[in-house]
Amino acid sequence: MIKININKKLHGSNGEMDLNIDIEIKDNDFVALAGESGSGKTTLLRILAGLEEVKGTIKIGDKIWLNDKINLPPQKREIGFVFQDYALFPNMSVEENLLFVNKDKKMANHLLNITELTKLKKRLPNTLSGGQKQRVSLCRALMNKPKLLLMDEPLSALDPSMRTKLQNEILTLHKEFGTTTIMVSHDPSEIYRLSNRVLVLNQGKIINDGKPKDVLLRTTGSQKFSFEGELLDIKKVDVIYIAIISIGQQLVEIVVTAEETKNLTIGDIVNVSTKAFNPTITYKKN
């Protein structure tokens, strides 16, 4: 069990704000940390890692990392940290990057095996692709068998197919080692696939906390499906009105009545939902 109760004044891009976090995280949990940029996600991870000064208490099991008297340095916290930009040591080969953390060759070989990096273990980091680098970084973070694994948008710099592959590897590693994990992510499908709890941060405070399904699915009541989008335009065609709405990366047209248009302004964030029929899903591409 990890208990976190901290308070820190941040000078963010949106002016001053209070980072105020009071949560408990169960062992073996995979927690996703979501929220707009500048909401304090990365700062929270850095505070847990001991890389950022803060007031409060952090307790992991019976071990105190932070209170009024104690403030363990990053070296003593037994954590793994995966950075968005990999942060590998360029002067060391893949294998040396792992062994630098812990001289456990067996563990290194095992991790490299799981992540299919065995053949690359003598290579220097700058000869690797982004996906390969991030896998090395992930292995490196696990070399000390950390009590807590922190990942700061680990997959955001990768293309979608590489993301899926690495998500699977993260899942495999999490199943194998059971490391309590906190991951910053913006990608709902990633959060859904990996985590069992989502914390949504806004202006330094947790505004939503629950299972990914409950937090991410935007349907309510008897709705079959529901999408949030931005209303781009309303056009009059003969006697009906057509609203153009941007949902994700796609534009859709929805027929609306003259009555409904009165409540809508262009630029509104709207909910598009239906309950009258069953949507069909057809195969497009893998």
Place this chain on the structure above:
Amino acid sequence: MLEIISTLEFEPFLLSFKLASITTLILFILCLPLAWYLSQTKSKSKPFLEAITALPIVLPPSVLGFYILFALSQNSPIGIFFDEYFDVKLVFNFPGLVVASCFYSLPFMIQPLQSGFENINKNMLEASYVSGKSKFQTIFKVALPNIKPALMTAIIVTFAHTVGEFGVVLMVGGSIPNETKVASVAIYEMVEIMDYTSAHIYSAIMLIISFLVLLSVYIFNHKQNNKFSGLQK
């Protein structure tokens, strides 16, 4: 020509290189922690420290030499202290030259090291801390191997700059053969007594050595940058 060369004294060159080697070694040991501190600190004293360490670049060597002479002379507290406790005089001898050169060449060691450390990806250092590695281990295993070009620049330029110094050496050391008469001072004296042949040979040797040193630095740095191109974000 060969005859002239064989009769020339090369002690001034040996003295120059001895002085440069010792100065470089001392400055490297002193500047490593200081450059690291300057690269990592957010303290308000940083600009002051930076300005002080950069002073020898802008001060005329004669000013620097005058102050060092004044501070180390047998009438000053420092001079008296060293004389009484270590029986060492610090002006018009070799130890005095080493002290003066350390001041004179300080910025050439500190600045490349500091900017090398500052350009390291901070996450990389933090990744090392998080892995349980101390600052000491991080500096020697992660930071230094990844700033080889800066390291090379700092050491070579400090060395070359000390070989090339003239004003401070003349002020603090004078021109005592085998003690303080380094190559640059020797050339000055040759010109003064209008021995242009010797001055030509000495100057040509300095020119060629300096060029080769700088060339080797640039070739090395070029190769290193290609090797670790992923280093700097």
